[in-house]
Amino acid sequence: MIGLNIQNVSKEKIGATHGVEIDALFGEYRGQIADIVTRLYAEKDTEGGWKKWLNLGYDETLAKEILAYAKTVESHYEDLVILGIGGSSLGGYALLKALLHPYWNNLSREKRGGFPRFHFIENVDADQINGLLDILEPKTTLVNVITKSGTTAETMSAFMILKEWLEKSLTQAELKKRLVLTTDKKKGLLRQIANEGGYTTFEVPDDVGGRFSIFSAVGLLPAALCGVDIGELQRGIKELDAVLKNSELKDNPAAQNAVLQIYYYKQQKPISVFMPYSYRLAAASDWYVQLWAESLGKKKDLDGKVVHEGPTPVRAVGVTDQHSQVQLFNEGPNDKIFTFIEVTQPDQDVTIPQQFNHIEDLQYLNGQPISRLMGAEFESTRASITSNQRPNVTLTLKKVDAFYFAQLLYFLEVQTAIAGALLNIDPFDQPGVELAKVYTHALMGKKGYEHLVDEARGVKTPATVQ
Amino acid sequence: MIGLNIQNVSKEKIGATHGVEIDALFGEYRGQIADIVTRLYAEKDTEGGWKKWLNLGYDETLAKEILAYAKTVESHYEDLVILGIGGSSLGGYALLKALLHPYWNNLSREKRGGFPRFHFIENVDADQINGLLDILEPKTTLVNVITKSGTTAETMSAFMILKEWLEKSLTQAELKKRLVLTTDKKKGLLRQIANEGGYTTFEVPDDVGGRFSIFSAVGLLPAALCGVDIGELQRGIKELDAVLKNSELKDNPAAQNAVLQIYYYKQQKPISVFMPYSYRLAAASDWYVQLWAESLGKKKDLDGKVVHEGPTPVRAVGVTDQHSQVQLFNEGPNDKIFTFIEVTQPDQDVTIPQQFNHIEDLQYLNGQPISRLMGAEFESTRASITSNQRPNVTLTLKKVDAFYFAQLLYFLEVQTAIAGALLNIDPFDQPGVELAKVYTHALMGKKGYEHLVDEARGVKTPATVQ
Numbered sequence: 001m002i003g004l005n006i007q008n009v010s011k012e013k014i015g016a017t018h019g020v021e022i023d024a025l026f027g028e029y030r031g032q033i034a035d036i037v038t039r040l041y042a043e044k045d046t047e048g049g050w051k052k053w054l055n056l057g058y059d060e061t062l063a064k065e066i067l068a069y070a071k072t073v074e075s076h077y078e079d080l081v082i083l084g085i086g087g088s089s090l091g092g093y094a095l096l097k098a099l100l101h102p103y104w105n106n107l108s109r110e111k112r113g114g115f116p117r118f119h120f121i122e123n124v125d126a127d128q129i130n131g132l133l134d135i136l137e138p139k140t141t142l143v144n145v146i147t148k149s150g151t152t153a154e155t156m157s158a159f160m161i162l163k164e165w166l167e168k169s170l171t172q173a174e175l176k177k178r179l180v181l182t183t184d185k186k187k188g189l190l191r192q193i194a195n196e197g198g199y200t201t202f203e204v205p206d207d208v209g210g211r212f213s214i215f216s217a218v219g220l221l222p223a224a225l226c227g228v229d230i231g232e233l234q235r236g237i238k239e240l241d242a243v244l245k246n247s248e249l250k251d252n253p254a255a256q257n258a259v260l261q262i263y264y265y266k267q268q269k270p271i272s273v274f275m276p277y278s279y280r281l282a283a284a285s286d287w288y289v290q291l292w293a294e295s296l297g298k299k300k301d302l303d304g305k306v307v308h309e310g311p312t313p314v315r316a317v318g319v320t321d322q323h324s325q326v327q328l329f330n331e332g333p334n335d336k337i338f339t340f341i342e343v344t345q346p347d348q349d350v351t352i353p354q355q356f357n358h359i360e361d362l363q364y365l366n367g368q369p370i371s372r373l374m375g376a377e378f379e380s381t382r383a384s385i386t387s388n389q390r391p392n393v394t395l396t397l398k399k400v401d402a403f404y405f406a407q408l409l410y411f412l413e414v415q416t417a418i419a420g421a422l423l424n425i426d427p428f429d430q431p432g433v434e435l436a437k438v439y440t441h442a443l444m445g446k447k448g449y450e451h452l453v454d455e456a457r458g459v460k461t462p463a464t465v466q
Numbered sequence: 467m468i469g470l471n472i473q474n475v476s477k478e479k480i481g482a483t484h485g486v487e488i489d490a491l492f493g494e495y496r497g498q499i500a501d502i503v504t505r506l507y508a509e510k511d512t513e514g515g516w517k518k519w520l521n522l523g524y525d526e527t528l529a530k531e532i533l534a535y536a537k538t539v540e541s542h543y544e545d546l547v548i549l550g551i552g553g554s555s556l557g558g559y560a561l562l563k564a565l566l567h568p569y570w571n572n573l574s575r576e577k578r579g580g581f582p583r584f585h586f587i588e589n590v591d592a593d594q595i596n597g598l599l600d601i602l603e604p605k606t607t608l609v610n611v612i613t614k615s616g617t618t619a620e621t622m623s624a625f626m627i628l629k630e631w632l633e634k635s636l637t638q639a640e641l642k643k644r645l646v647l648t649t650d651k652k653k654g655l656l657r658q659i660a661n662e663g664g665y666t667t668f669e670v671p672d673d674v675g676g677r678f679s680i681f682s683a684v685g686l687l688p689a690a691l692c693g694v695d696i697g698e699l700q701r702g703i704k705e706l707d708a709v710l711k712n713s714e715l716k717d718n719p720a721a722q723n724a725v726l727q728i729y730y731y732k733q734q735k736p737i738s739v740f741m742p743y744s745y746r747l748a749a750a751s752d753w754y755v756q757l758w759a760e761s762l763g764k765k766k767d768l769d770g771k772v773v774h775e776g777p778t779p780v781r782a783v784g785v786t787d788q789h790s791q792v793q794l795f796n797e798g799p800n801d802k803i804f805t806f807i808e809v810t811q812p813d814q815d816v817t818i819p820q821q822f823n824h825i826e827d828l829q830y831l832n833g834q835p836i837s838r839l840m841g842a843e844f845e846s847t848r849a850s851i852t853s854n855q856r857p858n859v860t861l862t863l864k865k866v867d868a869f870y871f872a873q874l875l876y877f878l879e880v881q882t883a884i885a886g887a888l889l890n891i892d893p894f895d896q897p898g899v900e901l902a903k904v905y906t907h908a909l910m911g912k913k914g915y916e917h918l919v920d921e922a923r924g925v926k927t928p929a930t931v932q
Contacts, residue, residue, distance in 0.1 A: 008924070086789025102597035106571060106583070111600070117572070122786050124839045125745040126812035127866070131568035134577070154785060157831055157839055160821040189825055210789075270801060271737070271778055279591035290790035297794025310798030312737055314780055319620060320588050322899060323552025323676075324756035328763025331898035332776030335736060346592035355626040359655055364912035365623055373590045373623055373910065376922075380905030383924045387901070400593070432797035433788060435853065439846030444839065446830035456842075458474070458849045 001239055002407040003396040004253035008382070009260055009337075014389040018334060020263070029259045029422075030249045036421040037247040037255060040414075050428035052205060053212035053413065057237030057406070063230050066217060069180070069200065070224040075114035077142040081132070082120045082222050083158045084146035086294075087210020088182075089122040090287040091409075092146075092222040095214065097283035098405050099228050115227040116142065121158045129161060138169035138178075142225070146182040146218055148204040150189030153440060176200075182217050209428050211291050212413055215406070229402050236406035244414045254411050257339070257393060258418035264337040264391055265311040272311045273329065276341035277318035277378045280400050281408075285315035288412055295416045295427035302424050309423050319377040326381060330388050338392035340382055341408065345399050346371050467705055468873040469862040470719035474848070475726055475803075480855040484800060486729070495725045495888075496715045502887040503713040503721060506880075516894035518671060519678035519879065523703030523872070529696050532683060535646070535666065536690040541580035543608040547598070548586045548688050549624045550612035552760075553676020554648075555588040556753040557875075558612075558688040561680065563749035564871050565694050581693040582608065587624045595627060604635035604644075608691070612648040612684055614670040616655030619906060642666075648683050675894045677757050678879055681872070698868035706873045710880045720877050723805070723859060724884035730803040730857055731777040738777045739795065742807035743784035743844045746866050747874075751781035754878055761882045761893035768890050775889050785843040792847060796854050804858035806848055807874065811865050812837050 011019035044054040056062075082092055096118050101107055105117040119132055143162050147155045166175055182202045183190035194201045202217035213219065215237065220230045246252045249259070261272060274288045297310030316325050318340070329336065352373070354366040365373070385392050395411065397404040420427025439456035442449035477485035510520040522528075548558055562584050567573055571583040585598055609628050613621045632641055648668045649656035660667045668683035679685065681703065686696045712718045715725070727738060740754045763776030782791050784806070795802065818839070820832040831839070851858050861877065863870040886893025905922035908915035 013924070085786060090790065101600070102594045103585075103601045106601045119569075123745045123783070124785055124836050124843065126815045126836050126840070128568045128745040129816050129836065130812075130814050134567070135569045135572045151827060153831065153839060153843075154789075156828060157818045157836055160818050160828075160831065161816055161836070163821055164819040189822075189827060192825065193822060270799060279589045279594040286790075293791045293794035293798075297796075297798035299797035308797065308799050310794045312778075312780060312794065312798070312801070314778060317589070319590055320551060322902060323620075324556065324752075325759045326902065327896045327898040328759035328776045328778065329898075330763075330901070331765035331774065332759075332763035332778070333736060333774050335778070346596075348596050349592045350595050350627055352623045352626050353630040355629055356655075356659060359658065361617060361655060362622060362626075364907065364910045365619065365626065368910065370590050370592050370595065370623055370627070373619060373906075374592070376906045376909035377590065377619075377902070379909055379924070380902040380922050383905050383922050384898075384902040386924055387921075388898075430793045432793040432795075432854075435796070436788060436792065436843070436846040436850040439849050440839075440842045441830065443842035443845055444830045444834065455853075456846050456849050458479070458845070458852055 001243070002404060002411055004257060005394040005396065006256060006260060008386045009391040009393065013386055014391055018389045018391055025263060026249050026256070026259065032422070033249040033252070033255045033259065033418070034247040036418055037245065037252060040417055040421070041245050046207075048207060050207050050209055051417075052207040053209070053215070054241075056208070056215035057234045057241060057410065060234070062217065063220065063234060066202065066220050066224045066230065069202075069221075073142060073225065077116045078109065078140035079136050079142070080116040080118045080222065080225050081136070081141060081143045081162065082118065082146065083143065083155050083162065084120070084218070085122045085152060085154045086290060087213055088146040088152075088155065088218055089120050090211075090290050091214025091219040093120050093122075094283040094287040094409070095219050095223050095228065095405070096226055098280045098400055099223070099402055100226055102280060104226075113227055116225065118222065118226055122154070124154045124157055129158065133165060138166050141166070142178055142180065144180050144182060144222060144225070145190065146204070147190055148184050148188065148210070150183060150191065150193065153444075156189070180221070182221060211294055212428075214287070214409060232402035233406040236403035237410045240407045240410055244411070254414040255418050258415045258422060260391070260393060261311065261337060261415070262419050262422040269335050269337050269391070270311055271314055271336040273314045273316055273336050273338045274341075275316040275318055275321065275338060276343075277374060278341065278343045278400055279317070281341060281343070282317045284405075284408065285317065287409070289313045289315055291412060291416050294430050295420055296423060296425065297432070298423075298425040299432060300425075302426060307425070309425055318381065319374065322377065322381055329390065330384055334388075334390055336390060338385060338390060340378065340392060340394045342378055342394055342396045343398075343400055344396060347399070467709070468870060468877055470723060471860040471862065472722060472726060474852045475857040475859065479852055480857060484855045484857055491729060492715050492722070492725065498888070499715040499718070499721045499725065499884070500713045502884055503711070503718060506883055506887070507711050514673060516673050516675055517883070518673040519675070519681070520707075522674070522681035523700045523707060523876065526700070528683065529686065529700060532668065532686050532690045532696065535668075535687075539608060539691065543582045544575065544606035545602050545608070546582040546584045546688065546691050547602070547607060547609045547628065548584065548612065549609065549621050549628065550586070550684070551588045551618060551620045552756060553679050554612035554618075554621065554684055555586050556677075556756050557680025557685040559586050559588075560749040560753040560875070561685050561689050561694065561871070562692055564746045564866055565689070565868055566692055568746060570692075579693055582691065584688065584692055588620070590620050590623055595624065599631060604632050607632070608644055608646065610646050610648060610688060610691070611656065612670070613656055614650050614654065614676070616649060616657065616659065619910075622655070646687070648687060677760055678894070680753070680875060695868050699872040702869035702872035703876045706876055710877070720880040721884050724881045724888060726857070726859060727777065727803060727881070728885050728888040735801050735803050735857070736777055737780055737802040739780045739782055739802050739804045740807075741782040741784055741787065741804060742809075743840060744807065744809045744866055745783070747807060747809075748783045750871075750874065751783065753875070755779045755781055757878060757882050760896050761886055762889060762891065763898070764889075764891040765898060766891075768892060773891070775891055784847065785840065788843065788847055795856065796850055800854075800856055802856060804851060804856060806844065806858060806860045808844055808860055808862045809864075809866055810862060813865070
């Protein structure tokens with residue numbers, strides 16, 4: 001199972017100014033955590049409680065339906081295009097980047113086992129969309145559109161462009177086979193479009209927010225379409241969930257990390273660095289950034305008080321960022337808490353060959369597995385961060401496979417929910433992006449929004465500025 | 467030319483608490499900036515002054531040599547592999563991602579105009595390296611190794627692996643053609659290897675630090691090998707440089723932005739968000755993160771005093787991150803200054819077709835160019851950030867082409883050098899990553915480092931922790 005090491009927040013390791021007495025700190029939070037975890041799991045079936053993501057690891061029916069559909073399209077397509085943004089794309093992308101071959105889209109069809117290349121469109125960039133159409137063939141492209149409401153301007157624009165592009169070359173019967181829509185079960189514009197066109201659909205479940213939806217059809221369908229073992233994802237979650245539902249702080253690592261994150265946030269460390277030592281987990285960092293930023297960054301608390309809370313997540317990748325951000329991490333302000341992700345075993349190691357035997361300064365590399373260098377660089381960087389008295393924790397995965405990858409993400413989901421409760425904010429809403437959406441409607445000339453055009457252009461100062 | 471809009475830091479736009487009187491603020495900094503800019507440009511030829519990057523845009527000899535070499539290998543290779551890390555890779559990668567087709571590595575050889583696909587190895591991840599070897603053929607692969615000293619463990623390990631892999635299939639004469647090394651002119655291990663093997667080399671110039679090296683052979687060679695017009699890069703720099711060498715603050719936009727960044731950093735806004743509204747500029751964000759973090763994150767100032775300075779850069783991409791980080795940006799703590807990058811013109815626009823005419827809520831998208839949606843979302847997000855009283859500036863590029871892209875990066879380089887001077891730190895060194903390198907040597911069993919093994923493992927507490 002995924003492991004958490006928190007020793008580098010202790011006074012023994014990072015000194016009295018920045019370190020804590022772990023037992024004493026956990027003693028203070030113990031009762032509050034017991035309440036929070038008990039409440040969290042008690043509400044996992046509650047309508048309108050936004051906790052139903054806690055059930056996704058157990059949904060065998062969902063997994064079966066997805067696999068059945070994936071079977072029917074297997075080997076039919078060269079390319080899978082996923083249209084979605086934010087919670088509708090970051091999870092699926094992180095999943096495929098972590099679990100498929102690192103150069104998947106450059107592998108031959110044969111080496112991909114007949115599964116398609118994958119492409120996410122999560123922007124409205126003309127150059128990107130034109131570029132993608134350059135490399136696709138309508139006859140061998142499958143498009144998965146993901147939006148719960150069907151009102152997401154970015155996703156729907158891309159859908160309209162892709163649908164027209166498909167229709168130029170395909171009959172309506174062929175088109176039907178090339179679209180699969182992931183949306184609300186009953187309502188919304190994309191549901192209406194699916195019903196009218198008779199397209200295949202999967203569900204964005206109720207009471208699962210976008211950024212907690214990776215283990216619904218939102219993430220599982222792209223994964224299954226590319227051959228990822230989604231059963232293993234679910235098994236990983238179930239093994240971990242047995243531990244995370246524990247209301248006793250000393251036995252619940254996700255709760256422990258939530259406590260440490262929020263404690264340090266309140267101790268003038270507003271920045272939370274997430275640094276996996278794995279090339280394939282780089283995209284998981286972007287997923288974490290959304291999860292942490294959008295869940296915890298809130299103007300008002302649960303009592304309606306204006307608080308402007310929220311730690312700022314920062315992504316980094318080991319070892320690469322040792323030559324980029326680590327200078328700041330070691331020497332800059334002590335205003336960060338670090339989460340390292342360690343992977344103890346590569347899929348297949350490489351030995352550094354004896355190439356320059358006559359150069360003494362390179363001999364220490366000769367004949368060593370490159371995983372040892374990765375491990376040594378990780379340990380060294382962590383030791384230097386620690387010796388500079390910066391609090392840090394480590395999550396350890398045995399491998400980057402479906403089982404452990406699911407555990408990593410599920411761990412972070414539970415940690416985020418608990419952190420939200422500790423901050424007394426709602427981690428499941430996102431009121432702060434509504435204003436810009438309304439402004440966009442005004443600037444695009446949507447009916448009924450005319451009075452907001454000047455405000456959206458910044459010509460008129462809105463009432464909030466004094 | 468690249469434009470800077472700073473109106474959204476004014477009291478009129480963001481209120482008295484977070485806004486400034488721009489004229490008054492610039493009046494305070496005017497004399498200091500005059501000194502800094504005069505000194506910066508006075509030292510652009512000084513040995514040991516680390517300011518020689520200011521000359522790279524004018525180096526026509528360099529451009530000619532690179533183009534001559536590129537001509538000799540043109541159409542010979544299917545794949546270009548670049549081995550480097552940090553300053554040796556981030557610039558070249560940002561350049562190729564911005565200026566080549568967004569799906570370059572999936573284009574046919576013909577659509578690539580005979581230029582190679584490109585792959586950067588900037589990690590020591592066994593799974594990534596094995597993965598890359600899966601898609602390459604030794605006979606059609608060109609390898610560019612970039613390290614000034616030749617001691618960089620990550621780059622040299624990858625080089626040893628790639629060289630052995632090439633040697634298995636090629637004669638020594640063939641191997642010679644497939645390696646091009648970018649390193650120190652005279653000294654270092656890679657120079658020694660190049661001399662012994664008779665390999666083609668290009669120079670990492672003296673007194674140009676890694677993170678300021680993009681417009682040396684470090685970035686220009688990969689660019690030219692993939693067909694980027696490096697003359698246009700230089701022309702862009704020269705046009706802008708005529709403005710940036712201006713010592714009068716009101717006429718120097720890079721100095722203005724440096725002043726605002728450092729002013730807000732000192733006003734409890736330790737986080738600097740960099741948010742291009744362009745898919746192709748996402749990698750430029752990573753380059754900026756290194757530039758800002760490694761240049762300004764310093765323990766000691768120029769007088770040797772312990773200061774632990776340094777703003778924390780955060781990358782974001784518009785519009786994508788509107789569905790991720792913008793919730794926090796709008797509602798979280800007002801602890802950030804934002805730099806938006808606006809691109810006013812796509813290479814080729816796309817019109818959103820009239821697809822769902824009967825659905826009223828989608829009609830506002832019908833028939834609109836998608837660039838208008840991008841523009842509206844940018845304006846709207848900036849307006850919402852502004853109405854939430856968060857200081858923000860905008861850099862405007864007409865297009866993402868070689869000319870404007872070079873201006874963007876050069877602008878940021880000059881801004882960073884000036885910001886370092888304002889903080890009274892050395893923006894050109896990186897002492898804070900040395901400890902981890904030493905620890906890595908210890909853990910890899912390098913001779914003479916045995917006494918540091920326990921410290922590197924975190925078993926023994928180093929002397930710095932009290």
